[in-house]
Amino acid sequence: xxxxxxxxxxxxxxxxxxxxxxxxxxxxxxxxxxxxxxxxxxxxxxxxxxxxxxxxxxxxxxxxxxxxxxxxxxxxxxxxxxxxxxxxxxxxxxxxxxxxxxxxxxxxxxxxxxxxxxxxxxxxxxxxxxxxxxxxxxxxxxxxxxxxxxxxxxxxxxxxxxxxxxxxxxxxxxxxxxxxxxxxxxxxxxxxxxxxxxxxxxxxxxxxxxxxxxxxxxxxxxxxxxxxxxxxxxxxxxxxxxxxxxxxxxxxxxxxxxxxxxxxxxxxxxxxxxxxxxxxxxxxxxxxxxxxxxx
Amino acid sequence: xxxxxxxxxxxxxxxxxxxxxxxxxxxxxxxxxxxxxxxxxxxxxxxxxxxxxxxxxxxxxxxxxxxxxxxxxxxxxxxxxxxxxxxxxxxxxxxxxxxxxxxxxxxxxxxxxxxxxxxxxxxxxxxxxxxxxxxxxxxxxxxxxxxxxxxxxxxxxxxxxxxxxxxxxxxxxxxxxxxxxxxxxxxxxxxxxxxxxxxxxxxxxxxxxxxxxxxxxxxxxxxxxxxxxxxxxxxxxxxxxxxxxxxxxxxxxxxxxxxxxxxxxxxxxxxxxxxxxxxxxxxxxxxxxxxxxxxxxxxxxxxxxxxxxxxxxxxxxxxxxxxxxxxxxxxxxxxxxxxxxxxxxxxxxxxxxxxxxxxxxxx
Numbered sequence: 001x002x003x004x005x006x007x008x009x010x011x012x013x014x015x016x017x018x019x020x021x022x023x024x025x026x027x028x029x030x031x032x033x034x035x036x037x038x039x040x041x042x043x044x045x046x047x048x049x050x051x052x053x054x055x056x057x058x059x060x061x062x063x064x065x066x067x068x069x070x071x072x073x074x075x076x077x078x079x080x081x082x083x084x085x086x087x088x089x090x091x092x093x094x095x096x097x098x099x100x101x102x103x104x105x106x107x108x109x110x111x112x113x114x115x116x117x118x119x120x121x122x123x124x125x126x127x128x129x130x131x132x133x134x135x136x137x138x139x140x141x142x143x144x145x146x147x148x149x150x151x152x153x154x155x156x157x158x159x160x161x162x163x164x165x166x167x168x169x170x171x172x173x174x175x176x177x178x179x180x181x182x183x184x185x186x187x188x189x190x191x192x193x194x195x196x197x198x199x200x201x202x203x204x205x206x207x208x209x210x211x212x213x214x215x216x217x218x219x220x221x222x223x224x225x226x227x228x229x230x231x232x233x234x235x236x237x238x239x240x241x242x243x244x245x246x247x248x249x250x251x252x253x254x255x256x257x258x259x260x261x262x263x264x265x266x267x268x269x270x271x272x273x274x275x276x277x278x279x280x281x282x283x284x285x286x287x288x289x290x291x292x293x294x295x
Numbered sequence: 296x297x298x299x300x301x302x303x304x305x306x307x308x309x310x311x312x313x314x315x316x317x318x319x320x321x322x323x324x325x326x327x328x329x330x331x332x333x334x335x336x337x338x339x340x341x342x343x344x345x346x347x348x349x350x351x352x353x354x355x356x357x358x359x360x361x362x363x364x365x366x367x368x369x370x371x372x373x374x375x376x377x378x379x380x381x382x383x384x385x386x387x388x389x390x391x392x393x394x395x396x397x398x399x400x401x402x403x404x405x406x407x408x409x410x411x412x413x414x415x416x417x418x419x420x421x422x423x424x425x426x427x428x429x430x431x432x433x434x435x436x437x438x439x440x441x442x443x444x445x446x447x448x449x450x451x452x453x454x455x456x457x458x459x460x461x462x463x464x465x466x467x468x469x470x471x472x473x474x475x476x477x478x479x480x481x482x483x484x485x486x487x488x489x490x491x492x493x494x495x496x497x498x499x500x501x502x503x504x505x506x507x508x509x510x511x512x513x514x515x516x517x518x519x520x521x522x523x524x525x526x527x528x529x530x531x532x533x534x535x536x537x538x539x540x541x542x543x544x545x546x547x548x549x550x551x552x553x554x555x556x557x558x559x560x561x562x563x564x565x566x567x568x569x570x571x572x573x574x575x576x577x578x579x580x581x582x583x584x585x586x587x588x589x590x591x592x593x594x595x596x597x598x599x600x601x602x603x604x605x606x607x608x609x610x611x612x613x614x615x616x617x618x619x620x621x622x623x624x625x626x627x628x629x630x631x632x633x634x635x636x637x638x639x640x641x642x643x644x645x646x647x648x649x650x651x652x653x654x655x656x657x658x
Contacts, residue, residue, distance in 0.1 A: 257618065264618040269609070273628040273650035282653040286618040289658060 025050035026061040033067035041075045043098070048082040060084040060105065064113055068092075074101060077126070081105070086113035086139075092120045099126040099152075107135045115141040127152040127196075136162040136185040136207070143187045153196040153218070161185040162229070163204040185210070194221060197248070201225075208259075211241045219248040219272070226256040227264070245269040251280050254295040258287045319346035320383040321364035328358025330372070352379045355401065366392070369406040376401025381419075395419040402437040404449075405429070407458075425480040425487065428461040434471075443481050447493065450474035462487045586610045586626045590643035599634065599641050610645055618657055 022045040024038060038047060049059035060082035063070065068090040072081060077098040083105040085092065094103065103122070107115055118141065122131070129152070135141050141161070148157065162185040185205060190212035192201070197218040205212075206229040214223065227240035240257045242265065249272040257264035264286050274280035283295035323330075323345040330341035333352035339345070341353070347362055354377045362370045365385040372378060381395035398420060405420070407429060420427040423442030427434075437445040446462050448471040460471040462478050466486035469478050478487040588610070591599040602613040609623040616636070624630055624645065631648040634641045635656045 266619065267621040267623070269623040270651070271625045273625070274652075275650065279631075279650065279652040282651065284620055284654070285656040285658070286620070287656070287658040288617055295654065 021045065023048070024061075026063060028063045028065065031063075031065035031068070033069075034065055035069040035071075036063070037071045039073040039075070040079060043076040043078045045074060045076065045079040046081075047072060047074075048080065058082075063087075066090075074098065077101065086115060088114055088116045088118070090115065090118040092118065094122045095125075096123070096129055097125045099128050101126065101129045103129070103131045103133070105133050106137055107133070107141060114139050115144070117143045118145075120144065120146040121149075122147070123149045124155060125151045126155075128154045130156045132158040134160045136183045138183050140184045140186075141188075142184055142207075144185065145189045145191075147191045148193070150192075150194045150196055150199060153198050155196065155199045157199075157201045157203070159201070159203045161188055161205040161207065161210075163206040163226075189213075192216070194218065197221065204228075205240070208240075212243070214242075214244040214246070216244070216246040216251065217248060220250045220252075221246070221248065222252045224254045226258065228256075228258045241265045243267045243269075246272060248272045249280060250274050250278060251282075253281070254283045256285045256287070256294065258285070318348070320349055320380070320385065321347040321362050321368075323347065323360055324363040324369075325361035325371075326358070327360075328355070328374075330355045330358045330360040347380065349380055349383055352377065354378075364394075368394075369404075370396075371404045371406075373402045376403055378403060390417070393417045395421075397421045398436055398438055399423065400438045400440065402435060404433075404435045406433045422480070424464055424483045424485075426463045428463070429458065433458075434460055442483075443479060445477060445479050446471065447475060447477040448473065586646055588643065588645050590632070590641055599643070600636075601634075601643070612643070614655075614657070616657060620655055620657070622653070624651070 022040050022042065024040070024045075024047045026036070026047070027049055028034070028036075040047070047061060049061045062084040064086045066087045066089055068085070068087050069092075070085065070090070071093045073095040074081060075095075075097045077100050079096070079098065079101045081094070081101070081103045083103075085105065085107045096103065101124075107118070107120070115136065120135075124131075135144070135146075162183045185207040187209045188205060188207065188211070190203075190205075190210070192212070192214045194201075194214070194216045195218060198220045199216075199218065200222045201224065203212075203223070203225045205225075205227050208229060210227055212225070212227075216223070223244070225242065227242070240259075242255060242257070244253065244255070244267070246253070246269070251270075251272060253268075255266060257266065266284055266286070268282060268284075270280070270282070272280060285295060323341050323343055326341060326343055331354050332339045332341050332345065332347070333354065334348065334350070341360055347353070347364075353360065353362065353372065355372050355374055357374060359374060360372050362372075364370070364383060370378070377399040378401075379397040379399070381397055382393055383395075384391065384393040386392045394417070396419070399422075418429055420429065420436070422436060422438045422444040424438075425444045425446070427436065427446060433449040433451065435445075435447045435449065444462075446460060448458075448460050462469055462471065462480065464480050464482075464487055465484050469487040469490050471478060471490055473490075473492055475493045476490045477493050478490045480487045586605060588603060591601045591603055591612075593603050595602050600614050600616060602611075604611050605626065606623070608626055610626045610630075612620075612622045612624070612632070614620050622632075626646070628646065628650040629648045630643075630645040630651045630653055632643040632645065633652075633654045634643060635654075635658075637658065
């Protein structure tokens with residue numbers, strides 16, 4: 001079953017799909033305050049662009065417009081959501097309830113649309129899902145609020161903001177792995193709530209005044225975070241601000257704050273541990289030279 | 296005691312006679328860094344025993360100063376403070392004594408002497424936004440750059456309220472009657488905030504407002520023990536152990552609010568966040584769980600720059616230089632912490648290590 005909505009200026013529609021292998025393709029340009037609600041139940045469903053190869057599904061749906069409200073529920077397993085969203089003041093809610101789903105998206109990838117003041121909420125209940133999200137590739141996305149909720153194991157997240165850190169998934173899909181030129185993601189508020197084991201998070205943010213708050217409850221979770229581009233920070237804790245509360249055991253956290261200024265802040269609250277043979281590990285690097293540093 | 300008061304009265308009168316129209320009403324008794332006294336638009340550098348007169352404007356920049364008045368009242372000013380002594384009249388008859396101060400900025404602690412007996416209407420302490428009436432009290436006042444005022448009533452030596460403070464503005468007034476009860480006044484038109492009891496300690500306040508480091512006090516029992524000891528039996532190691540034990544006791548009491556870098560800025564922070572503060576009516580005791588640590592001292596370690604203390608079931612390691620790291624680690628586990636700052640490496644082991652490996656690099 002295939003739904004195709006091409007180059008429409010839509011102000012609101014909803015699609016409910018109740019079978020497996022649904023394919024919804026969307027391209028929408030320059031709509032204002034539009035609302036799109038999609039719910040897919042079953043497995044093997046797709047939301048993407050109709051330019052996609054029907055076999056490989058390799059093109060992201062594209063929506064440009066201010067004040068967009070986009071809600072997607074994919075309830076089932078092995079679903080795929082490829083998206084390219086652009087526009088200020090948007091609200092984006094995603095729910096994935098199942099396993100082995102793939103969400104790959106760029107927000108303001110077009111480079112001509114700022115994406116300031118947007119809200120992004122992603123709720124995941126399932127295992128072995130993979131998420132790759134790149135924000136502020138070539139246009140600003142300041143003052144954004146981003147929430148990730150995970151309830152499951154073995155999920156993998158790649159999250160970039162205004163960063164040229166290479167994620168192969170993005171490069172394959174969009175022909176680019178990101179470009180920091182002229183793009184900022186200042187004042188980003190990231191809130192991560194993770195309840196599960198063996199999840200992996202790779203996060204890179206290249207902008208000042210970033211606040212991230214992690215609550216990780218589970219064992220063997222891995223977090224690699226790098227925050228760079230904090231040159232504008234001028235007083236205590238106005239740089240990258242990271243709070244990580246972690247329970248469970250055998251966690252592995254690498255946290256790098258790198259900039260040409262100081263005033264970065266880290267607060268780790270850990271109630272779990274490892275063992276003598278298999279430690280829980282935490283690495284923190286705060287580098288004011290602006291040069292590369294790693295754990 | 297009566298003779299002593301009479302003596303002081305006579306002394307005050309003699310001082311007045313000797314000095315003409317502007318007798319000294321007190322003097323500088325403690326000084327750290329620099330402070331200045333402005334008198335009739337002339338600036339004088341404050342020194343120890345410098346005489347203080349009515350209408351003097353006492354200011355600190357990068358310094359702290361303590362003034363002691365004729366009635367033994369003590370006024371301590373921290374850095375960047377300014378206060379004008381509008382009027383001070385000391386008389387053996389409390390009803391004839393007067394005190395009027397205008398506190399412009401900074402943080403001050405008032406420890407009242409005989410003035411505690413003065414009728415309240417004769418004591419006037421003003422800030423840009425509030426008037427403070429006191430009776431027999433020990434309290435701090437903090438005024439920020441826009442005139443907002445924070446008043447904290449402190450306990451006496453027995454831990455009970457040292458008296459009562461009435462804090463008034465054009466918008467109303469509140470009464471502080473309990474130890475560590477505090478109120479803020481944001482503008483002269485606004486009513487003082489609802490009094491709240493802060494979760495702080497007198498040790499913290501003392502630490503913040505100390506002007507001169509106190510002389511070391513050796514407990515009498517130790518002196519007696521040493522007297523009784525045969526000199527030939529004296530072993531230096533024993534003394535060190537005793538000192539270590541005393542020091543350890545003090546360090547075990549080190550808490551988050553004892554972190555020195557907070558200093559008086561902490562009171563400014565309180566002023567900013569007063570409404571959001573968690574407060575408690577009583578029970579300032581912390582969990583008595585212990586932990587072992589090697590490589591940095593409990594409390595503040597000048598070498599590693601870590602503040603280490605126990606907060607409930609967590610060992611807290613806090614380091615603030617250009618950047619800040621705070622670790623709250625469950626005290627039942629062991630941690631190996633490798634720390635590097637500007638090429639200098641330290642190894643810190645909590646509870647024999649082995650469970651968690653932590654590396655911190657601040658460059």
